[in-house]
Amino acid sequence: MDFITANLPPAPARVLDAGCGDGRLADRLRAVGYTVTAIDVDPARARPGVLVADICGFRDPEDEPYDAVVCSLSLHHVEDLSCALDSLAGLLARGGRLIVDEFAHEQAGGAIADRYFGAAGSLPLWRDKHRSFHTGDAMVEAVARRFSIASLARVPYLYRYLEDASLREAESVLGLQFVADRRQEPS
Numbered sequence: 001m002d003f004i005t006a007n008l009p010p011a012p013a014r015v016l017d018a019g020c021g022d023g024r025l026a027d028r029l030r031a032v033g034y035t036v037t038a039i040d041v042d043p044a045r046a047r048p049g050v051l052v053a054d055i056c057g058f059r060d061p062e063d064e065p066y067d068a069v070v071c072s073l074s075l076h077h078v079e080d081l082s083c084a085l086d087s088l089a090g091l092l093a094r095g096g097r098l099i100v101d102e103f104a105h106e107q108a109g110g111a112i113a114d115r116y117f118g119a120a121g122s123l124p125l126w127r128d129k130h131r132s133f134h135t136g137d138a139m140v141e142a143v144a145r146r147f148s149i150a151s152l153a154r155v156p157y158l159y160r161y162l163e164d165a166s167l168r169e170a171e172s173v174l175g176l177q178f179v180a181d182r183r184q185e186p187s
């Protein structure tokens with residue numbers, strides 16, 4: 001949340017939370033004055049304040065551009081990364097900002113995975129089960145093709161779930177946080 005709020009334009013700005021999950025982030029942003037459209041492709045996520053929609057091909061109901069798009073842990077899940085990013089680029093105002101809070105699973109080592117899952121040999125099993133997840137490198141490359149990347153940081157990630165600060169160093173590059181600006185002119 002801190003990374004996202006630190007990089008948003010000031011409220012009230014129009015924000016799209018793309019792949020919003022339970023919509024908690026959208027609620028928190030609304031509470032501090034943002035105008036947020038929150039979408040998720042999973043019908044189980046439907047509730048007031050969350051629209052069921054695919055990022056790929058999404059059209060804003062009011063046909064107004066967004067000042068910022070937030071993708072929190074959603075991009076690695078999308079089926080068609082190119083289609084999703086083309087959509088997001090088209091939804092942003094010129095100079096609008098894409099804020100991505102992600103994780104780069106290709107950076108994970110066996111030891112950290114075993115610690116996270118509490119069992120030896122976890123990483124190959126996890127990779128096999130999540131073959132469709134996009135890598136951090138693939139996401140950065142796909143974003144860089146359409147946007148100008150303004151900042152990119154490799155940060156710890158798993159400790160948030162294990163609430164174990166001692167993990168931070170061991171997995172210090174698993175998280176990936178980047179900010180990218182929509183180009184002023186089509187490239």
Ligand SMILES: C[S@@+](CC[C@H](N)C(=O)[O-])C[C@H]1O[C@@H](n2cnc3c(N)ncnc32)[C@H](O)[C@@H]1O
Binds near residue numbers: 072074
């Ligand atoms: C790991 S959850 C993250 C949820 C939330 N953003 C968060 O940070 O907790 C990924 C979400 O992305 C959604 N998602 C995946 N592909 C999507 C797509 N093409 N369009 C919209 N949402 C998508 C999933 O349904 C899921 O709710």
